Amino acid sequence: MVQGDEDSTQIPPPAWPREARWLHAGIAFGVTWQIWSSLWMTPQWEHADYGSLGGLLFNAHAWIGLMTALFILWQWLWIASDRRIRRQFFPWSGPWQPVLADLAALARGRLPGGGPRPGLAALVHGLGLLAITWMALTGSAIYFFLPQGGALPGRALETLVPLHKLGNLVVWIYWCGHVAMTLLHALRREPIWSIFRLW
Ligand code: HEM
Numbered sequence: 001m002v003q004g005d006e007d008s009t010q011i012p013p014p015a016w017p018r019e020a021r022w023l024h025a026g027i028a029f030g031v032t033w034q035i036w037s038s039l040w041m042t043p044q045w046e047h048a049d050y051g052s053l054g055g056l057l058f059n060a061h062a063w064i065g066l067m068t069a070l071f072i073l074w075q076w077l078w079i080a081s082d083r084r085i086r087r088q089f090f091p092w093s094g095p096w097q098p099v100l101a102d103l104a105a106l107a108r109g110r111l112p113g114g115g116p117r118p119g120l121a122a123l124v125h126g127l128g129l130l131a132i133t134w135m136a137l138t139g140s141a142i143y144f145f146l147p148q149g150g151a152l153p154g155r156a157l158e159t160l161v162p163l164h165k166l167g168n169l170v171v172w173i174y175w176c177g178h179v180a181m182t183l184l185h186a187l188r189r190e191p192i193w194s195i196f197r198l199w
């Protein structure tokens, strides 16, 4: 254990609820697949193309994107149903004390512990959820405006695709920061991977 870290690693974090673990599995896999596959996919507007890797990846982007959107909808229903979780992700009306305490710990060179608790990490997770929700909403709308039977893309698609791409940078920044923080906690031998335990 790292010196001066008593408050973050000696007390074991509470366990993740089963709902949080399944939601995370769906969302983390879906969004990770979406952003990485977007690097190589080639959209076909006039016809579905299953004959090239770029075309296959674009079709997978549409279907996995819709599946991920359903997980994100489930996440919002869960947030809406539980005031405590809502305030953890979005402490707009307080309490800000856990976030400030985490910032103070970081300023003293201590890494706050993980787990399902309010604080800086939960606030960042909430902001990440907003960014991926934007991608899911605009992506799902794109799906319904994809031209059929050889038609050219219409005005709706010309508006929706740039709106969808607006979220690209934010989601990449979130992904890199989130994975980097996970690896940092893992290097310190904290039980950070428990969110991936589904049963
Ligand atoms: C962009 C894709 C991802 C999104 C949107 C995402 C989102 C989230 C959210 C919202 C939480 C908090 C869960 C809750 O409070 O119910 C969380 C926790 C977590 N995520 Fe992800 N995740 C993503 C990808 C990943 C990946 C690829 C990894 C693995 C490297 C990962 C590792 C973790 C870990 C270890 C936690 C628990 C953190 C802790 O104990 O404080 N996530 N993630």
Ligand code: HEM
Pocket (backbone or CB within 6 Å): 031, 034, 035, 038, 041, 043, 061, 062, 063, 064, 065, 066, 068, 069, 132, 135, 136, 138, 139, 140, 142, 143, 161, 164, 165, 166, 168, 171
């Ligand atoms: C959570 C769901 C989704 C995520 C995270 C996501 C993510 C992304 C990302 C990161 C890009 C690359 C943007 C860029 O290069 O600037 C992209 C592009 C795109 N996505 Fe999605 N997407 C999702 C759902 C969907 C769905 C359901 C569709 C429906 C077909 C879709 C259609 C597109 C299209 C048409 C592009 C533009 C491709 C291009 O012009 O090169 N996305 N998406």
